[in-house]
Amino acid sequence: MARRPRRRQGRGETALGITLVAPLVLLMLVVIGFPLLNTVALSLQNQQVVGTASSFVGLDSYRAVLGDSALWEALRRSGVWLVGNLVVQTVLAFSTALLLTRIGRWSRAARTWILLPWVIPTVAVAVIWQWLTNSNYGILTKVLGWIGLDNVQFFADPTWAMPALIVMNSWHWFPLGAVIIYGALQTVPEEVYEAAKVDGANVWHRFWYITLPLLQPVLFALGLVGTLWSFNIVDSIYLVTRGGPAGSTTTAPVLIYDTAFKAFRASEAAAMSVSAIVLLAILAWLYIRFAKPEEV
Amino acid sequence: MTSVLARVPRWAAMAVLMVLVLGPLYWVTASSFKDREEILRRTPTLVPESLTFDSFRQLFTATDYGTYLTNSFVVALLTAVFTVLVAFLGAYGLYRLRVPGGDKIAGLVLLAYMIPGTLLLVPLYQVFAQLRIVNTHLALILVNVAFAAPFCTWLLRGFFQAIPKEIDEAAAVDGAGPVRTMLSVVLPLMTPGLATIAVYAFVYSWTEFVFASQLLISDDLKTLPIGLSAIMGQYTVNWGLLMAGTFCTMVPAIMPFLFVGRYFIGGLTAGAVK
Numbered sequence: 001m002a003r004r005p006r007r008r009q010g011r012g013e014t015a016l017g018i019t020l021v022a023p024l025v026l027l028m029l030v031v032i033g034f035p036l037l038n039t040v041a042l043s044l045q046n047q048q049v050v051g052t053a054s055s056f057v058g059l060d061s062y063r064a065v066l067g068d069s070a071l072w073e074a075l076r077r078s079g080v081w082l083v084g085n086l087v088v089q090t091v092l093a094f095s096t097a098l099l100l101t102r103i104g105r106w107s108r109a110a111r112t113w114i115l116l117p118w119v120i121p122t123v124a125v126a127v128i129w130q131w132l133t134n135s136n137y138g139i140l141t142k143v144l145g146w147i148g149l150d151n152v153q154f155f156a157d158p159t160w161a162m163p164a165l166i167v168m169n170s171w172h173w174f175p176l177g178a179v180i181i182y183g184a185l186q187t188v189p190e191e192v193y194e195a196a197k198v199d200g201a202n203v204w205h206r207f208w209y210i211t212l213p214l215l216q217p218v219l220f221a222l223g224l225v226g227t228l229w230s231f232n233i234v235d236s237i238y239l240v241t242r243g244g245p246a247g248s249t250t251t252a253p254v255l256i257y258d259t260a261f262k263a264f265r266a267s268e269a270a271a272m273s274v275s276a277i278v279l280l281a282i283l284a285w286l287y288i289r290f291a292k293p294e295e296v
Numbered sequence: 297m298t299s300v301l302a303r304v305p306r307w308a309a310m311a312v313l314m315v316l317v318l319g320p321l322y323w324v325t326a327s328s329f330k331d332r333e334e335i336l337r338r339t340p341t342l343v344p345e346s347l348t349f350d351s352f353r354q355l356f357t358a359t360d361y362g363t364y365l366t367n368s369f370v371v372a373l374l375t376a377v378f379t380v381l382v383a384f385l386g387a388y389g390l391y392r393l394r395v396p397g398g399d400k401i402a403g404l405v406l407l408a409y410m411i412p413g414t415l416l417l418v419p420l421y422q423v424f425a426q427l428r429i430v431n432t433h434l435a436l437i438l439v440n441v442a443f444a445a446p447f448c449t450w451l452l453r454g455f456f457q458a459i460p461k462e463i464d465e466a467a468a469v470d471g472a473g474p475v476r477t478m479l480s481v482v483l484p485l486m487t488p489g490l491a492t493i494a495v496y497a498f499v500y501s502w503t504e505f506v507f508a509s510q511l512l513i514s515d516d517l518k519t520l521p522i523g524l525s526a527i528m529g530q531y532t533v534n535w536g537l538l539m540a541g542t543f544c545t546m547v548p549a550i551m552p553f554l555f556v557g558r559y560f561i562g563g564l565t566a567g568a569v570k
Contacts, residue, residue: 013474017393021401024386024445028408031420031442036411038419050418051425099309106310112557114317119553120546121503123521127528127542128320131327131535137336139323175317179561225410232412235505239525253414260418261510273415280412 039277043270050266061271071272073247074255075279077162078231081251084166085173085230086223092170093177098207100182111179118175126239129168130155155240158248165249169236177222184218185211216293224287231280252276321546328352328539335536351540359531361541363516364523369548371433371508371519372501375440379497380490382445387452388478392464408446413439414506421510431513439511440501448493451563455489456482488559495552495560502549520545 043061047054065071096114100107117125132140133154144152154164188211196206212219234253237243243250243258250258252272260269327335331346355361389395390402420439421430429435459482467477505521512518518526524541531537553560 013393014395016474016478017389017395017398020385020389020393021395021398023382024405024449025401027382027438027442027445028404030423031439032408032411032416035416035419035423038422039416042419042422050421051430095309096313099306099313102306103310110310111561112554114313115553115557115561116321116550117317119499119549120321121521121549122505123503123524124324124542124545127524127538128324130528131539132320132323134535137340137535139340142340171316171320176564180564183561183564228410228412232414234414235503235521238509239505239521253412257414257417257506260421266418266422269418273418277412277415284410 036277039270039273042267043274045267047266047270049264050260052266054267057267061267062275065268065271065275070255071252071275074250074252075276077249078251078253080162081166081233081237082227082230084163085170086226088166088170089174089177089226092174093181096174096178097181097185100178101185107182111182115175115179117171118173122172122235123239125168125172126236129164129171130240133164156245158246161241161245161249165237165240168240169230169233172236173226173230177226180218180222181215184215188214220291220293223291224284227287228280228284324539324542324546328536328543330536332536335539351536352544354534354537355540355544359527359537359541360515360523361527361544364518364520365544367433367517367523368502368520371436371440372498372548374433374437375444375501376494376498378437378441379444379448380494382441383448383452383493384483384486384490386445387449387456388482390449391453391456392478392482393474405446405449409443409450413443417506417510420507424511430511431517433512433517435511436504436508436519437501439507440497440504444497444500448496451493451496452486452489454563455486455492459485488556489563491556492559492563495556498552499549 042054044056044058045054046057046060100110100114103110132138135141135151135153141152152160154160192210192214193206196210201209231251232253233251234257237249237251237254238257241249243254253276256269256272256276259265259272326342326344328351329344329347329349330341331348331350334341334344334346386405390398390405395401424430424435429438463481463485464477467481468474472481503521504519508519509522512522524545527541528538
């Protein structure tokens with residue numbers, strides 16, 4: 001922020017400001033704030049089909065949900081999903097961003113086409129990857145066949161479905177991380193590298209002691225938002241496996257979705273949602289507490 | 297480092313990246329122009345030999361794809377219009393004028409796009425049921441705008457910062473009121489920013505699956521993510537048809553992005569770095 005003397009703002013402008021911000025705030029209250037509170041209310045009732053009549057039953061739904069292994073199993077799968085996505089996407093995004101800084105004038109065009117997998121709808125991603133891995137005609141199946149991975153039906157096999165979905169989802173999302181990291185890399189002054197080079201630092205040293213520390217604020221934010229967004233994903237999973245085969249890809253949000261709209265146990269779904277939100281809030285708090293870069 | 301040899305691995309890596317990113321997109325496009333026999337050939341052809349539009353013809357005549365496509369356009373365009381409106385006004389108030397508690401609201405806006413939308417599906421459905429707007433496009437548009445607007449508001453911040461405050465002050469000296477300053481001085485300068493968030497909101501709505509799958513019940517209201525996955529369930533072995541459907545689902549998202557991609561990337565990286 002520039003520290004120039006500010007013109008005093010008239011009362012008219014303040015009124016205008018409030019009027020302008022009102023629609024945004026109102027919309028967020030109605031569609032995000034109120035339902036958030038309503039989830040808590042709903043979780044204390046015994047609603048079955050979403051939107052039907054129900055009565056207050058206290059903590060019954062929580063007892064049912066937390067006492068059942070289904071939620072814990074789903075949370076474990078969410079953990080696998082989260083770690084898998086973070087690792088694969090971080091590696092892909094970082095190497096892509098570093099590559100982009102080394103290709104000079106080509107990087108401008110590359111930044112646009114690299115984002116295409118992120119721009120296309122998830123349903124398209126789902127169909128594409130099912131076609132690529134089709135057991136009879138898929139080109140990826142054929143290529144993998146040459147290196148000895150024969151006859152694996154990736155999305156239909158309980159052991160392979162989760163890793164396959166993680167790869168697919170990473171393909172969909174890593175471009176966003178790559179472009180953001182690339183943007184951050186551009187802010188590192190060239191002189192710093194030059195100085196380090198003069199001092200005899202090799203490529204790894206420069207990456208480890210200069211690039212990473214300087215990128216910390218961006219990586220911190222990306223890690224936080226990326227974790228919350230990844231946890232939240234239902235579409236990538238649902239459009240391909242619907243949580244199967246044999247429940248092997250039923251993460252917590254998929255379980256919540258199924259509980260509410262397939263098993264018609266709305267209050268139990270709400271209790272799961274509240275539990276998940278509390279868990280996420282604790283994780284986010286711990287992350288901010290221990291990973292926040294010092295200078296911020 | 298400048299010798300030709302040193303460049304080789306870099307270009308090799310670039311080639312791998314291109315195959316990884318663009319390969320699947322090309323493969324879908326190529327497959328959608330192949331005829332039935334060619335698409336299932338044992339040794340796949342890299343370039344379609346048959347080059348037929350049969351799959352597209354079948355897609356639009358034998359399935360409801362046309363309806364889904366129209367619905368997606370209606371919802372996505374309206375989402376874009378309302379998101380731009382809400383986000384521009386909100387961002388102007390938050391980042392350009394002084395609003396009491398503005399910093400706190402700006403913080404909440406940031407927080408809002410981290411909230412897991414899926415976890416709100418159940419209570420939101422209940423709210424819409426009470427308002428009797430389940431199974432309308434209105435409900436879906438409301439949700440899409442509410443989830444796209446916070447991010448767009450935040451994205452606009454960088455664009456506002458690029459316009460010097462002195463312009464507003466000069467306009468005030470010339471006797472323009474605050475509303476006129478906003479509409480005829482700042483607004484025209486914001487065109488790239490507004491185009492960027494319009495495309496973001498459009499693409500957000502275009503790809504949205506979770507809410508659309510529950511809020512829309514009638515077949516003639518469904519959007520593409522639901523429609524295409526239904527077609528997939530129905531025509532599992534007709535890959536040409538599915539590829540044509542995927543192709544037509546991708547293009548409307550890719551096209552507008554190619555026009556504003558540059559600004560979008562600029563806004564995104566500027567925001568992330570700050």
